Amino acid sequence: MTVPASPVPLAALLPPLAQDDEGLQLLIIGGLLVLLLAGLVLFAVFARYIGLWVQCKLTGTRIGLWDLVMMSVRKVNPTVITRSLIMATQAGLLKDYSLTRKQLEAHYLANGNVPNVIKSLIAAQRANLSMDWNIAAAIDLAGRDVLDAVRTSVYPKVIDCPDPKKKAGTLDAVAADGIQLKARARVTVRTNIAQLIGGATEETIVARVGQGIVQAIGSSPSYENVLENPDAISRIVLNQGLEANTAYEIVSIDIADIDVGENIGARLAADQAEADMRVAQAKAEEKRAEAGAVEQEHVASVQENRAKVVLAEAEVPKAISEAFRAGRLGLMDYYELKNVQADTKMRSAIAGEGAKPNAVMQQ
Numbered sequence: 001m002t003v004p005a006s007p008v009p010l011a012a013l014l015p016p017l018a019q020d021d022e023g024l025q026l027l028i029i030g031g032l033l034v035l036l037l038a039g040l041v042l043f044a045v046f047a048r049y050i051g052l053w054v055q056c057k058l059t060g061t062r063i064g065l066w067d068l069v070m071m072s073v074r075k076v077n078p079t080v081i082t083r084s085l086i087m088a089t090q091a092g093l094l095k096d097y098s099l100t101r102k103q104l105e106a107h108y109l110a111n112g113n114v115p116n117v118i119k120s121l122i123a124a125q126r127a128n129l130s131m132d133w134n135i136a137a138a139i140d141l142a143g144r145d146v147l148d149a150v151r152t153s154v155y156p157k158v159i160d161c162p163d164p165k166k167k168a169g170t171l172d173a174v175a176a177d178g179i180q181l182k183a184r185a186r187v188t189v190r191t192n193i194a195q196l197i198g199g200a201t202e203e204t205i206v207a208r209v210g211q212g213i214v215q216a217i218g219s220s221p222s223y224e225n226v227l228e229n230p231d232a233i234s235r236i237v238l239n240q241g242l243e244a245n246t247a248y249e250i251v252s253i254d255i256a257d258i259d260v261g262e263n264i265g266a267r268l269a270a271d272q273a274e275a276d277m278r279v280a281q282a283k284a285e286e287k288r289a290e291a292g293a294v295e296q297e298h299v300a301s302v303q304e305n306r307a308k309v310v311l312a313e314a315e316v317p318k319a320i321s322e323a324f325r326a327g328r329l330g331l332m333d334y335y336e337l338k339n340v341q342a343d344t345k346m347r348s349a350i351a352g353e354g355a356k357p358n359a360v361m362q363q
Helices: 016-020 022-059 065-073 078-091 101-109 114-126 133-141 146-154 202-218 223-228 230-238 264-326 331-351
Strands: 157-161 171-174 179-191 248-263
Touching: 022 065, 022 078, 065 078, 078 101, 078 114, 101 114, 101 133, 114 133, 114 146, 133 146, 146 179, 157 202, 171 202, 179 202, 179 223, 179 230, 179 264, 202 230, 202 248, 223 230, 223 248, 230 248, 248 264
Parallel strands: none
Antiparallel strands: 157 179, 171 179, 179 248
16 A cells, blocks of 8 residues: 655755745845836826827927826826927917917916917917917916907907897987987997906996997987987997997997987976976965965954944943933934934845844844
């Protein structure tokens, strides 16, 4: 019966030198692992940046592979910078502008739109506009769309006045003859690159043009003159220099529509006449009240005088009695007095006065 052989230890099969230098073997394995890891890192870097680096080489853009890696380290998007610089190189900007990779990186780190600035410089170069990198970068950092500004400078933009987004659909003005006119205008503007930084926006242009049109219509002697020559209004407004301190240059002002409104002068005159009538009525009412007060005073005075007459008449019987006692009045005199009173009463009745007999004398 065969006895199985016992397994031979691995250390027994190794050379004697290897058995003594196990630490050296571990060091070699660790070095291989480090080299493998470094190779993987280099492969990852190569795979990420090789495309951009090849594009730079093919287009003649001076950006190396190490520059691309350092962009990522500086928190700069290498794709944005590389493609922007390639765009500038292919468009021939480097012949007219001293653009460098560091300028693009600095603008990117300042939260600027690097591709938009490069496109605006290309458009300005094609249109023969005076604009360099510093101006374009400053406009972009100021919050303005520099590419749109260049396009507006090349292809003027039309602005409606008043703004259709506002409630007021027309510019209402009154001529010297009191007739209201309702106008709408269209303003053609182009960008003034030199005043784009700090210059007023479209709202200022619309406000100034509206003010100029209202002022021009108000200075017209008649609304008929405005209807016959609306271009005269445009010339007057255009010559006022409304684009001062704005980001635009006014090319033309055209009166798109003008309608006749109300007769404001006649309405104001009617309102004034009505107000004058109310004032006159108030004054007449005041005088009537004063006359009524005077009349009441006179009525009171009449009543007072009548009371005095009644008091005076009450003294007559006393005087007659005293005259009888003193012998100054006889019986015949008394009857003669009664006859006179009766005759007076008859005459008053015939005359229609309706005078009542004197109650005192009847006693």
